[in-house]
Amino acid sequence: MAAISRSRRPLALAAAVAVALGAGALAVTSASAAEAPLKDYELSWGIKQSYRSYVTGMAAGSFTPAGGATQAADNGAFTFAGGTGTYDSDTRAVRLGFAGSLKIASKLHGFDLTLSDVRFDSGAAEITADVTSGGTTQDDVPLADVTVTRTMTGMETRLTKEAATVLGSASYEGAAGDPLTVVQKTPPTQSPSPTGSPSSSTSPSPTTSSSPKPTGSASSTASPSASQTTSPSASASETGTATQGDIADGTLGWGVKQSFRTYVVDGPAKGRITASGGATQASGNGDFTFTEATGTYDTDADTLKAAFKGAVNFKGHEANGSYGLDLTLSGLTVELDGGTGELTADVESLGRTSDDVVLAHLTADSSDLKAEDDVISLDDVTAELTKAGAQAFGGFYTEGTVLDPVDLSVALSDDAQLPDGNGDGGSGNGSGTGGSGDSGTTSGTTGGGGTTGSTTGGVTGALASTGSDVPTGALGAAAAVTVAAGAGVVIAVRRRRQA
Known part of the structure; x- marks a missing residue:
């Protein structure tokens, strides 16, 4: 040899x-x-x-x-x-x-x-x-x-x-x-060792001073904070807030999956991300904000259902004017009951649309929905890919794959002030994220590794990854949204905003 x-x-x-x-x-x-x-x-x-x-x-x-x-x-x-x-x-x-x-x-x-x-x-x-x-x-x-x-x-x-x-x-x-x-392939019959050859009876064991070779940075799984508790719900008499009714406004913050965004803009897809219809994207290829929530709430029953305006399109792998990746998420809806629920969206990929796809199971840090100053806010709600979502997206990812966490704020009255200074029900201004609003935003890079805009540098080679261990490229229709799932560690749920 x-x-x-x-x-x-x-x-x-x-x-x-x-x-x-x-x-x-x-x-x-x-x-x-x-x-x-x-x-x-x-x-x-x-x-x-x-x-x-x-x-x-x-x-x-x-x-x-x-x-x-x-x-x-x-x-x-x-x-x-x-x-x-x-x-x-x-x-x-x-x-x-x-x-x-x-x-x-x-x-x-x-x-x-x-x-x-x-x-x-x-x-x-x-x-x-x-x-x-x-x-x-x-x-x-x-x-x-x-x-x-x-x-x-x-x-x-x-x-x-x-x-x-x-x-x-x-x-x-x-x-x-x-x-x-x-x-x-064919282990020989054991026989006495030739003189000078090591044998199973004479070969030394690993020395006590040696240890296995480092195998890279260890991944970790975050666990919920010890401070997480379930707080009693405020009654209408204590706050003056109705315990149930219609949602006047609201915003949903969600990044889909950070590694997927990086892949689209900074990776081999050499593409762009466009937010429109009331959705915006934070600068630096950041998270998305969907706006103008409508729906209902009941703080006594700890239930909430809110639908949000806005759409996000991921496009890349252009060849002769056609795109191998053309994925749009719109019609996002969050439904919670006792701190758990689901995130649904309409999914369009390469011209084919599936409505009301259940993308993720949601888990908040508390089962209690508490209104403060006529606003219900939940931060870092854990989002995990559902079994139905995995099947709808071609079965490429398994149930439980962790997506980016969800931030949710809904106004219960027209004059309620949403976080980050965007009040007035129906304003549709989002939660202060960057971008160009309804005209759409084309994201830049994360980590400073590429260039701002739709054409970027990035890793060369056969494919790119949307997570720590799941790669993707141009997407088929049914399987398209699986790239949004990616892979990664469980993100601990923080305590929701306090007044």
Whole structure:
């Protein structure tokens, strides 16, 4: 096997791999040799399940293994066979190269790349491959860091910065990949170890001073604040506010999904976001505000139903005047009962419309609806993708995927003052967010990585991600809104505004 040209990082944990290999797996030609040849190994790795779903789903693309590589049924993981290499008895490192290649292509989303010469190095604790794209090949590109284990089965992987570039999504850097397994195809019968060869009975265990290689930044799940409590509802006699009636005005603040906004404006979609019809978008590619709420409330029953004006259009992947991504959300409605409820919207994608799609389950920090100065306000209401929404959007995301949180303020009288100074029922001025109101807003960048406007720079490569681990590109009609869901950690619900 050709020597690996990249500099390798040592990892003491690789010593444990000697035990997994066993005596019969090491065919040495000399008792004094530092390296023993290995053969007949297989490497199984799926890269990332959500990436495979994207390629064969919304991208309408394909995986084509060849030359000894295969793919499991039902769009499963990939296996590269014919693994040969060496075991270094000094460093206890296993280095293997595998036959076969994997072509990943989508005409619809405009990517075509091939992975070949896949290699695993337990000492460096990584997977590498040669990557060919656009007629150019990069050798030994590190795709994932590996937490090496004694058995070399089901090892955790963490995608690298280079993998993020190859796959076209900066958010992949540090994201968990699929588990990795490296095994001998036909394990030999165990026999006494040749002199000087490590065996399962003599090979050292990992040293106590070593620890698994860092696998990237750990994700965390926020938990509700300990200060969250349920406050008793104010009675009409205490506040002078009617306990039920019609909503006079209101605003809804919601970003859909921050990573999706970034993808549309700053990513390969090279698109734009336009708010219209009473909706606005905050500057810096920020959240959206929908206005002129109508509906009903009942603070005794803790129920509320409010519909909001305004629409938001996401457009990108332009080619010859046509767009692969053209998604509009309008007619947003929030319904709450005892602190939980749902967010619905009319969804139009590539000319096809579905009305009253239940996009998200909503959970507020309290079951109590309390009016203060004739205004009911709820901040950071958790929004999670519903089962019905996942089915309506092509089944690409699973139930429970977290969207951006929702902020809600409704006025119960014509002279009530909504937060941020926008009072007077029916004003339609939103909640002070930036943008150009009814004329629409074209968003800029977030994080300063691109340029303001509809054409941007961004990550190059095969695709872009709408979340920590879900990529997307031009969207099909039914599946379009799944990109809005993205992926991420649960956002803790803050206490709603106080007077």
